[in-house]
Amino acid sequence: MTLLAQIDWARPWLAPVCAQGEAVAQTAQHTSVACALQAARQPGAPDFVPQEALPTGAAYEAHIFATGTVPTRDNLHDFFNGLIWLAFPRTKRRLNALQAGEIARAGIGATRGPLRDALTLFDENGAVLDAPPELWDALIARDWQRLFITERARWQEARLLVFGHALLEKLVSPRKAATAHVLWAPGAARSIGTDDAAISAALEAAHLATKPFVPLPVLGVPDWCAENANFSFYDDSDVFRPRRSPEQRTHNPVLRERRTA
Numbered sequence: 001m002t003l004l005a006q007i008d009w010a011r012p013w014l015a016p017v018c019a020q021g022e023a024v025a026q027t028a029q030h031t032s033v034a035c036a037l038q039a040a041r042q043p044g045a046p047d048f049v050p051q052e053a054l055p056t057g058a059a060y061e062a063h064i065f066a067t068g069t070v071p072t073r074d075n076l077h078d079f080f081n082g083l084i085w086l087a088f089p090r091t092k093r094r095l096n097a098l099q100a101g102e103i104a105r106a107g108i109g110a111t112r113g114p115l116r117d118a119l120t121l122f123d124e125n126g127a128v129l130d131a132p133p134e135l136w137d138a139l140i141a142r143d144w145q146r147l148f149i150t151e152r153a154r155w156q157e158a159r160l161l162v163f164g165h166a167l168l169e170k171l172v173s174p175r176k177a178a179t180a181h182v183l184w185a186p187g188a189a190r191s192i193g194t195d196d197a198a199i200s201a202a203l204e205a206a207h208l209a210t211k212p213f214v215p216l217p218v219l220g221v222p223d224w225c226a227e228n229a230n231f232s233f234y235d236d237s238d239v240f241r242p243r244r245s246p247e248q249r250t251h252n253p254v255l256r257e258r259r260t261a
Contacts, residue, residue, distance in 0.1 A: 003076050004028055006172055012224050013162040013171055017083040024083065034072040037082035044089040048072045048082055059108055065100035076172060080165035088163070090200040095123050098205055115209040122208070124166035127180035127216065128199055131158035139182070139214055142243035144234050148220050155222045162218060163199070174219060176227075177239050181213035215241075 004025040009018050020040055028036035037048040047069045054063055054071040064070055070085060072078045085092045102116045112120060129139070132154050138147035162168055162180055170178050185202040217239050219225040227233050234240050 003172075004079065008172075011171065011174075012221075013160075013168065013218065016161055017080075017087050017168075020086055021083045024086075025079070028074075028079065032072075033074050033079050033082065037072060037079075037086065040086060042086065042089075045086050046070050046089075046093075048085075051078075059103050061096055061099035062103045064096050076169045077166060080168040084163065084165050084168075088196045088199065090196045091163070091203065092123075094200040094203050095119050098203070098208075114211070115205055118208040118211045118213075121181055121211070121213065122183060122203075123164060125164040125179075125181050126213070127163055127167070127182045127218070128161045129158065129182050129216070131155075131160075139216060140184070142215075142241065144220065144240040148222065148228070148234055149231050152222055160216075160218070160221055161199075167218075171218070174225070176219050176225075176233075176236065177217065178219060179215050179217050179239075182216045184212045184214050 007014070007021075007025060009022045014021065024036045024040050027039055032050065034048045034050050041047065046064065049069045049071055051071045051073045053069060054060060060071065070082065072082060099116055099119050102113065102119075106113060111117075129136070131139075134151050135147060135154055135158055138144075138151060160180075160182075162171070164180065167178065167180055183199075183202065185204075185207065220228055220234060220240065222228065225233075
């Protein structure tokens with residue numbers, strides 16, 4: 001798969017999946033993405049099967065829950081999805097179980113509903129931040145100058161995990177506007193780090209349904225982009241937007257149902 005050759009494994013956001021990902025990418029050059037992921041599978045991870053294994057009309061998440069298999073296409077999106085499954089199997093299983101439970105309860109409709117919408121948002125575009133309180137406070141306030149300039153030295157104590165596989169796909173060709181939805185879990189988020197069990201435990205249905213995410217333009221993170229060493233990088237208000245008032249906030253567009261072919 002030629003697109004895999006475009007991945008720069010030295011990028012900091014790929015650190016949690018780099019060692020295994022680079023090997024899987026090499027294997028996938030000569031076989032399918034599903035076969036390459038299956039060859040790297042460890043206990044606790046699902047089986048990876050070709051997309052054709054998903055029956056016509058079946059809901060993707062419900063199928064994974066029922067069969068323990070992940071239908072996988074030969075593209076970057078599913079490649080990164082598979083890597084996250086390999087690196088964080090407990091968290092992915094938790095997300096899948098919550099999705100499948102909602103599908104069993106409410107079926108597949110025109111919209112996902114608040115919980116499934118939030119689960120999909122985190123799965124596709126989510127991130128987890130382990131950081132000192134000063135950074136969290138600045139992030140929640142969308143005080144970008146304080147977050148990235150005044151408190152810049154504190155990023156030495158922080159860890160950001162880009163979890164969303166769609167975001168990882170976008171970051172193959174990084175753009176300044178690439179934004180993660182960071183999980184905010186009071187009492188837990190500041191110590192989650194990149195631990196699979198801790199992230200999984202923080203995924204409480206009632207909390208997720210409130211969409212407790214904070215936007216973070218990831219290329220603003222110190223050392224994640226050479227250009228941000230010049231602090232004028234953060235003057236772009238189209239990317240580093242101020243926090244909106246409650247009157248300005250609108251519900252995020254609901255993502256369309258995925259792979260119910």
